[in-house]
Amino acid sequence: xxxxxQHPSTLSVQEGDSAVIKCTYSDSASNYFPxxxxxxxxxxQLIIDIRSNVGEKKDQRIAVTLNKTAKHFSLHITETQPxxxxxxxxxxxxxxxxxxxxxxxxxRLFVKA
Amino acid sequence: xxxxxxxxxxxxxxxxxxxxxxCRSLDFQATxxxxxxxxxxxxxxxxxxxxxxxxxxxxxxxxxxxxxxxHASLTLSTLTVTSAHPEDSSFYICSAMRRDRSNEQYFGPxxxxxxx
Numbered sequence: 001x002x003x004x005x006q007h008p009s010t011l012s013v014q015e016g017d018s019a020v021i022k023c024t025y026s027d028s029a030s031n032y033f034p035x036x037x038x039x040x041x042x043x044x045q046l047i048i049d050i051r052s053n054v055g056e057k058k059d060q061r062i063a064v065t066l067n068k069t070a071k072h073f074s075l076h077i078t079e080t081q082p083x084x085x086x087x088x089x090x091x092x093x094x095x096x097x098x099x100x101x102x103x104x105x106x107x108r109l110f111v112k113a
Numbered sequence: 114x115x116x117x118x119x120x121x122x123x124x125x126x127x128x129x130x131x132x133x134x135x136c137r138s139l140d141f142q143a144t145x146x147x148x149x150x151x152x153x154x155x156x157x158x159x160x161x162x163x164x165x166x167x168x169x170x171x172x173x174x175x176x177x178x179x180x181x182x183x184h185a186s187l188t189l190s191t192l193t194v195t196s197a198h199p200e201d202s203s204f205y206i207c208s209a210m211r212r213d214r215s216n217e218q219y220f221g222p223x224x225x226x227x228x229x
Binding site: 031032034036042043044045046049051089093095098099100101102103104105106108 | 145147154155156157159162164170206210216217218219220221222223
């Protein structure tokens with residue numbers, strides 16, 4: 001089955017710096033890669049996603065890149081702010097007669113003011 | 114749009130009793146809903162996939178007789194934890210997949226279950 005690995009597990013940056021979180025997946029049939037932000041005690045919120053027919057997508061300070069050949073995808077946050085502090089999860093979704101989404105272990109991001 | 118509600122938000126029950134958790138998509142139809150369990154500081158573990166009008170598909174290691182799932186309509190799925198034990202205490206989160214946008218999942222706020 002699909003396996004998603006996420007690194008780093010913890011990331012601490014200064015306000016204004018960039019943050020990069022990387023994920024790899026194992027099943028080449030996965031075709032949808034969402035990223036979720038989860039604040040303490042709250043639900044995961046979809047912040048950006050990318051489909052397998054696209055290599056890069058950007059939304060203001062957030063961008064995601066996908067390398068299908070290497071089975072890598074990354075989240076880039078520029079000009080980080082303290083409110084970006086949260087746990088970020090990558091995921092890979094596959095449709096094999098039914099949809100299934102497998103999540104990475106999560107990255108705890110701390111943005112220091 | 115894409116609002117998912119979950120009820121209750123917190124529940125405390127005694128060992129041996131059953132607890133029902135509801136997951137509703139409020140402004141869209143969801144042919145598929147998912148139930149996850151999340152331990153503190155850990156990732157989301159998929160428990161089962163719930164399809165409207167059919168039996169749920171359970172992940173390996175999840176007891177279907179203990180975690181009963183019903184997906185009665187395009188906007189409602191329920192998870193019943195039967196004969197609860199303290200080790201069932203956890204954060205349970207549902208998500209709903211929009212019928213009109215494949216793959217996109219939107220999460221409910223979660224239910225904190227404590228079994229005493």
